[in-house]
Amino acid sequence: MKSGWKAVVSLGTASLALFAAAQVRAQESGFRWQPEQASKIAPRVDLLFDFLLVVSGLIAGGICLLIVIFVFKYRRGNPADRSNPPTKNWKLESAWIAIPILLSLFTFVWSARLFYDEYAEPAGSININVVGQQWFWEMQHPEGPREMDELHIPVGKPIKLTLSSQDVIHDFYVPAFRVKQDALPGRLTTIWFTATQPGRYHLFCAQYCGTQHSNMGGWVYVMEPGDFEHWLTHTKPQPSLAEAGEKLFVQFSCAGCHGSHAAVRAPSLDGIYGKTVPLADGSMVRVDDRYLYDSIVLPGAQVVAGYQNIMPTYKNSLTQAQLMELVAYLRSLGGQTAHEKSLDTGDATTRQSIREQQQRALETQQEDQEMQPRQTPSDAMPSGDKNLRPLPQERKSLP
Amino acid sequence: MSKSTEKVVVLGEQFDTPEQQDAASQMGMWVFLSTEIMLFGGLFLAFTATRLAFPLAFQLGSRHTEFVLGTANTAVLLLSSLTMALAVSASHRGARKPLVLLLLLTMALGALFLGIKGYEYYGDWQKHLIPGENFVWNEPQPQHAQLFFLFYFFMTGLHAVHLTVGIGVVAFVTFVAWRRGYNATYNTPVEVTGLYWHLVDLVWIFLYPLLYLNGRHP
Amino acid sequence: MTDTIDSAQHKGGEEMEATEEQAKAKQPPLWLHLLVGVSLLALLAATAGAAFLPLGRFSTLVAVGIAVAKATLILLYFMNLRFGDRRLWLVAGAAFAWLSILFVLSMSDFLTRGYLHIPGK
Amino acid sequence: MSKDSKPEIPFLKWIGACLAAVFGVQALRRILRALSPSQETTPLPAQGAALPISARPEKAEDVLMPPLSTPVEEPENYLNTSYSLKSWLLTTDHKRIAILYAFMITFFFFVGSAAAALIRLQLTTPQGHLVQQQTYNKLFTMHGVIMVWFFLIPALPNTLGNFLLPMMIGARDLAFPKLNLFSWYLFVAGGLFTLFAILTGGVDTGWTFYTPLSTHYVHTKVMLTAAGVFVSGFSSILTGLNFIVTIHRLRCKGMTWFRLPVFVWTLYATSLILVLGTPVLTITLILMGLERLFGIGVFDPALGGDPLLFQHLFWFYSHPAVYIMILPGMGVVSEIIPCFARKKLFSYKMVALAGMGIAIFGFLVWGHHMFVSGQSMYADMTFSLLSYLVAIPSAIKVFNWTATLYKGSIWLSAPMLYALGFIGLFTIGGLSGLFLASLPVDVAVHDTYFVIAHFHFIMVGGMVTAYLGGLHFWWPKITGRMYPEKLAQLSALLIFFGFTLTFLPQFLLGRLGMNRRYYHYAPEFQMLNVLSTAGASILAVGYLSPFSYLLWSAKYGRRVSNNPWGATGLEWQTASPPPTFNFSATPLVTQGPYEYNPEDAERELKRDLAILQSDASVPNGARFAERHQEAQDTAAPTTEAQDEQKH
Numbered sequence A: 001m002k003s004g005w006k007a008v009v010s011l012g013t014a015s016l017a018l019f020a021a022a023q024v025r026a027q028e029s030g031f032r033w034q035p036e037q038a039s040k041i042a043p044r045v046d047l048l049f050d051f052l053l054v055v056s057g058l059i060a061g062g063i064c065l066l067i068v069i070f071v072f073k074y075r076r077g078n079p080a081d082r083s084n085p086p087t088k089n090w091k092l093e094s095a096w097i098a099i100p101i102l103l104s105l106f107t108f109v110w111s112a113r114l115f116y117d118e119y120a121e122p123a124g125s126i127n128i129n130v131v132g133q134q135w136f137w138e139m140q141h142p143e144g145p146r147e148m149d150e151l152h153i154p155v156g157k158p159i160k161l162t163l164s165s166q167d168v169i170h171d172f173y174v175p176a177f178r179v180k181q182d183a184l185p186g187r188l189t190t191i192w193f194t195a196t197q198p199g200r201y202h203l204f205c206a207q208y209c210g211t212q213h214s215n216m217g218g219w220v221y222v223m224e225p226g227d228f229e230h231w232l233t234h235t236k237p238q239p240s241l242a243e244a245g246e247k248l249f250v251q252f253s254c255a256g257c258h259g260s261h262a263a264v265r266a267p268s269l270d271g272i273y274g275k276t277v278p279l280a281d282g283s284m285v286r287v288d289d290r291y292l293y294d295s296i297v298l299p300g301a302q303v304v305a306g307y308q309n310i311m312p313t314y315k316n317s318l319t320q321a322q323l324m325e326l327v328a329y330l331r332s333l334g335g336q337t338a339h340e341k342s343l344d345t346g347d348a349t350t351r352q353s354i355r356e357q358q359q360r361a362l363e364t365q366q367e368d369q370e371m372q373p374r375q376t377p378s379d380a381m382p383s384g385d386k387n388l389r390p391l392p393q394e395r396k397s398l399p
Numbered sequence B: 001m002s003k004s005t006e007k008v009v010v011l012g013e014q015f016d017t018p019e020q021q022d023a024a025s026q027m028g029m030w031v032f033l034s035t036e037i038m039l040f041g042g043l044f045l046a047f048t049a050t051r052l053a054f055p056l057a058f059q060l061g062s063r064h065t066e067f068v069l070g071t072a073n074t075a076v077l078l079l080s081s082l083t084m085a086l087a088v089s090a091s092h093r094g095a096r097k098p099l100v101l102l103l104l105l106t107m108a109l110g111a112l113f114l115g116i117k118g119y120e121y122y123g124d125w126q127k128h129l130i131p132g133e134n135f136v137w138n139e140p141q142p143q144h145a146q147l148f149f150l151f152y153f154f155m156t157g158l159h160a161v162h163l164t165v166g167i168g169v170v171a172f173v174t175f176v177a178w179r180r181g182y183n184a185t186y187n188t189p190v191e192v193t194g195l196y197w198h199l200v201d202l203v204w205i206f207l208y209p210l211l212y213l214n215g216r217h218p
Numbered sequence C: 001m002t003d004t005i006d007s008a009q010h011k012g013g014e015e016m017e018a019t020e021e022q023a024k025a026k027q028p029p030l031w032l033h034l035l036v037g038v039s040l041l042a043l044l045a046a047t048a049g050a051a052f053l054p055l056g057r058f059s060t061l062v063a064v065g066i067a068v069a070k071a072t073l074i075l076l077y078f079m080n081l082r083f084g085d086r087r088l089w090l091v092a093g094a095a096f097a098w099l100s101i102l103f104v105l106s107m108s109d110f111l112t113r114g115y116l117h118i119p120g121k
Numbered sequence D: 001m002s003k004d005s006k007p008e009i010p011f012l013k014w015i016g017a018c019l020a021a022v023f024g025v026q027a028l029r030r031i032l033r034a035l036s037p038s039q040e041t042t043p044l045p046a047q048g049a050a051l052p053i054s055a056r057p058e059k060a061e062d063v064l065m066p067p068l069s070t071p072v073e074e075p076e077n078y079l080n081t082s083y084s085l086k087s088w089l090l091t092t093d094h095k096r097i098a099i100l101y102a103f104m105i106t107f108f109f110f111v112g113s114a115a116a117a118l119i120r121l122q123l124t125t126p127q128g129h130l131v132q133q134q135t136y137n138k139l140f141t142m143h144g145v146i147m148v149w150f151f152l153i154p155a156l157p158n159t160l161g162n163f164l165l166p167m168m169i170g171a172r173d174l175a176f177p178k179l180n181l182f183s184w185y186l187f188v189a190g191g192l193f194t195l196f197a198i199l200t201g202g203v204d205t206g207w208t209f210y211t212p213l214s215t216h217y218v219h220t221k222v223m224l225t226a227a228g229v230f231v232s233g234f235s236s237i238l239t240g241l242n243f244i245v246t247i248h249r250l251r252c253k254g255m256t257w258f259r260l261p262v263f264v265w266t267l268y269a270t271s272l273i274l275v276l277g278t279p280v281l282t283i284t285l286i287l288m289g290l291e292r293l294f295g296i297g298v299f300d301p302a303l304g305g306d307p308l309l310f311q312h313l314f315w316f317y318s319h320p321a322v323y324i325m326i327l328p329g330m331g332v333v334s335e336i337i338p339c340f341a342r343k344k345l346f347s348y349k350m351v352a353l354a355g356m357g358i359a360i361f362g363f364l365v366w367g368h369h370m371f372v373s374g375q376s377m378y379a380d381m382t383f384s385l386l387s388y389l390v391a392i393p394s395a396i397k398v399f400n401w402t403a404t405l406y407k408g409s410i411w412l413s414a415p416m417l418y419a420l421g422f423i424g425l426f427t428i429g430g431l432s433g434l435f436l437a438s439l440p441v442d443v444a445v446h447d448t449y450f451v452i453a454h455f456h457f458i459m460v461g462g463m464v465t466a467y468l469g470g471l472h473f474w475w476p477k478i479t480g481r482m483y484p485e486k487l488a489q490l491s492a493l494l495i496f497f498g499f500t501l502t503f504l505p506q507f508l509l510g511r512l513g514m515n516r517r518y519y520h521y522a523p524e525f526q527m528l529n530v531l532s533t534a535g536a537s538i539l540a541v542g543y544l545s546p547f548s549y550l551l552w553s554a555k556y557g558r559r560v561s562n563n564p565w566g567a568t569g570l571e572w573q574t575a576s577p578p579p580t581f582n583f584s585a586t587p588l589v590t591q592g593p594y595e596y597n598p599e600d601a602e603r604e605l606k607r608d609l610a611i612l613q614s615d616a617s618v619p620n621g622a623r624f625a626e627r628h629q630e631a632q633d634t635a636a637p638t639t640e641a642q643d644e645q646k647h
Ligand code: HEA
Pocket: A059, A060, A099, A100, A101, A103, A104, D208, D322, D323, D325, D326, D368, D369, D387, D388, D390, D391, D392, D394, D395, D396, D398, D426, D427, D428, D429, D430, D431, D433, D434, D436, D437, D438, D442, D445, D446, D447, D451, D454, D455, D458, D459, D463
């Protein structure tokens, strides 16, 4: 009996002392219990996490404590009251069934709402295209600049990433922002976040994607708006997403059918974004990114009412990046509300000024080494240890 | 224990009575069938998901399947199920001759099914409907139509394999029955084989409308 | 007593007499079998015919419905669930219940993609 | 803990450390003392193996159980019937097949563990170059594949389950003994395939075989490995089938459903999953194989397929599979705790039904592995909610085990230590599962070491611990000999501490954002990784010691009586080791599985210890005798019980 309690006590003291020591050590070495909170959503996620931590801590701790107490109090040969031991107790049992259920439901509702906010992006977010490829990330800003394994963003602005993958499934993960989303081949996925702290944060690929999975990733640079502008204007000027898409639209003879006076009967694509289109099977569909992308990749899947399904698929003749540029172009063809327009580019005015500044920058090609985004995958290889995969259509299935 | 010496049964040492043994093997077969159902179930799910993605291609695809042959085959298989059911009840009556005959008939129908299916495959091959290099498709969405035929061949093929196994087992049972192996009290193998045969039929009953009947109406 | 038990016990593998009066699962009568067979063929005709009717998206529904009807007939009468041991309902039922789990929950993903116009959700 | 605030109190942490050390030693000493049944009564014999036997010697001579009076020449049992290799490889005796499985399982555990050891070594430094990058990927893949499909899934059902199920329901064997042997051969075949795949280059897809990586981008032995898993899948199916039919049809007279031991209930639930889940994995692997061979494109977006379809099919099996990996463990714990608390299991019915609940609900939550995979938000929410509900049955079990201890007469023998360890570690692991079931938290920690920690807490801390506990508990029944108790208790503690040290830091690692399946990691994660590796090495010792002393005791261990624990389960009422057909007479059951009484136990304690010191092989099984007597009076005598058994 006595010794039992002593054991419990000394155990408790020991663990407390240990914990205290660890705390002090941690403070000294700037050790963290959670990644830094660098996005608007991060504190909300952490609140939920800590809530779960406390609840589970109480439950687990309670159970362990009970076990220890029972074991020492009722251990064999230890005089204690064992008269008519209980083997059933409806009140108690319904309590410990009901309480967990309530706790669970509460947590679920909380989680579900937060989760929705994590994915439903607000108006006026900047839409950056991100393509994963074994084993690097390629980012493309609406204003044109492309980056490799690096992402420069302004602080305080909602950023929407449209993700896709050139080959296998990757996963865009920034711990400091608490965001993570798979990048799927042949599909678009999105996440959004608003950075709150200027600085440099880890960017990982979280989904196992082959040999160099753990090399895939880099840094996210969160900059003050001013610095960001400066960075944008000093990058090598590029055609904007929409412009690039426009080029492709001509180059791949989309215009040949969709153009205003084309021989073939194809629906005009001007201003369809955001509209609802009648489909051949009688249903209606609202034109969003997903629909545009699918119409190009699998035209037959949803045929517009009153048209023949003669459009070829462009799945294998265009890279993911190009497909996403086309989508951006069709999006920019208007038809959408003002706020949707700004999805592409942040607000139009800044974009204009940036374009002009870039024009000027063209004349005086002053190169900022550190800010210079890499152009193509090939010269993007930091240490040459990243070899490109062939595009899907060249891919042979392995025996 | 009864004194009847009409027929001898080998009783496994873990069982106490023949009834127990019979009940056990019946339940065993049913559990096995449930695994078969889940096996094909996964396949049907894959089919459904893909079909949802490309409704048009799948309609066009099933229009290219042989409606007549498919329907005929369904009829054949349904008949074989009937004969098998009759065989089982014959075995319960301990009627040996009808049992053997019905089992033979069942096998024959099964074989006929496989024959027709083979002929059908041959036709598909001539029409270049086998996915791969020489897959010819001069209608929209060749790639997705290919997916349809993939499912078509894989599902019917897997079914055919099951049917072949079935015929083999029935052949064995027929042999034993012919050798007076079963009687009114001991006919578990016949029953169990019957269950398996019916399940194979069941699978086809769902394959038929999904593969052959989709998008028939122009 | 013990040895009688033992002898009763270890006759594993030996041959042993089967009793005449054992409770075999009752079999459906001949006419019922034939009836089921005929109705199966009738249903086949029905589904084949229905395929050519202009039912639009319901045609699949009808086809599958008829298939289910056929399956039920076979399960009940040919596979003798109707008169057989009730415990077998459990097994057969479980299989189909689990099948529906697989379908319903998977479809909760496949059918609801893009409802929110958030690509990827 | 913000980086900048650095209080200047240099010696405080040392003081804390010293305090911790002092009290820690204190605690350990007292715990170890407390482990022996009682300090107040006479001290135990030095060679350990203190076994309170609640049995009345005078009741010993029981017709149904010839006593092991002289330990020298054993009566005929399943082990000594024949020693030829052939008699083992062609046996249909469920007990021998269980032993065969045990060999394979142990072998595969060490293969998988060797991989784990290498993984941990590699991860001690951020840029570690112990192995090549691809080798590392192969290591964790084979670690996962082997541990899941060739160790943990068959671990309990096919060894202890196979051995005990027929005895626990009073049957002479499983319903289909030949099938049982066949499924062992299938298992071996599958294992050989996988080993061959590993030896001829390995595979680096991760145990989840995600497409299109596994089908088009990986140049390693995917097909062979998949074939191995495929074949062993059939072994699982057949085992499940066998168990279900056995439980339905072979229960002895008086063994109603609610007199089944909870272990049998959980085996039934497990078989349900094996039978209804595995076929889906089978067809998925076939499709994956076809896709890899012929590029058919069901899962390949480049050809119109959908990679999420693969994930749905895979997880439809693999989430329920994780319950295959925990349910039998829960069963074992539900056997051990009442026995060593000498108390009826608290709310037996709820515990039994909760097992079924887990098996059924377990099929409704697979989508929680796909929260960030591009699955629709509706599906995300459905699966999240259901994942919370599946926790409830587990909650019921945990609470009931704890309540069983109350007012018991608890003896911390090695099996009991393992059982209690299971409760704690499973609870922590399970609760961490609730973190993952919460959508935003999962977004933050998905595919990080948080997940790794989650499932190792349950699978290693839970299931492996339960497996060891069960092994110790039934060791006397299996071998007829006792393992060295003190040593066992020590290594149980060692494993517990080693385990916690290994995997607790991983929760933090995951929280901080260290990704799983990472060959190198950011330097700031090193400290915790070193801790984890240190823990793993302790764990290694912890696992190797039972391995060695159990083997030793199988030959040189002290002989024990049929029922050394004075347990009430049917399996204890026959000889140990049991005869080939388990019982000399089909037992007749007249009461529930856990007829213990703490007060009796207390009264018997002194005499038990006396018995212990006098002679280890006192026959008993008195409870069975009583039960049999009652049977004589109440129900029909056992002879008739033979003929009119079942339905
Ligand atoms: C034996 C194995 C096992 C078991 C039993 C479980 C049990 C559970 N698991 Fe786990 N899990 C795995 C093995 C297991 N898991 C594996 C291997 C993976 C990773 C696969 C991979 O990607 O490689 C995984 C991954 C995994 C994920 C995906 C993580 C990710 O990849 O992002 C999730 C998400 O919801 C999850 C949830 C759960 C839940 C809710 C339970 C629940 O069943 C837990 C229930 C138990 C309790 C809750 C504790 C007891 C209850 C109480 C003490 C009462 C208090 C309870 C309440 C207040 C409700 N698991």
